[in-house]
Amino acid sequence: MPFSWPLSIAIYLTIWFIVLFAVLPFGVRSQQESGEVVPGTEPGAPVAPRLFIKSIWTTLISAVVFAFVALLAAYSR
DSSP states (O other), X not given: OOSOHHHHHHHHHHHHHHHHHHHTTTTOOBHHHHTOOOTTSOTTSBSOOOHXXXXXXXXXXXXXXXXXXXXXXXXXX
């Protein structure tokens, strides 16, 4: 492995959060778009953010990106 364990965890978590912020907007419908605005809430608030499914996709995408980074680091020496 080209990285130590603590560095690998830090790199993976950094990738994970970057991918999470990229994945969060996918498939989001606002209350205003769906026509179900709850009184007292922001009309732009999501109806069903589906965070569990997005965290699974984030984990899978991050694993692929981390594997690419690790391979790149291993073979660039």
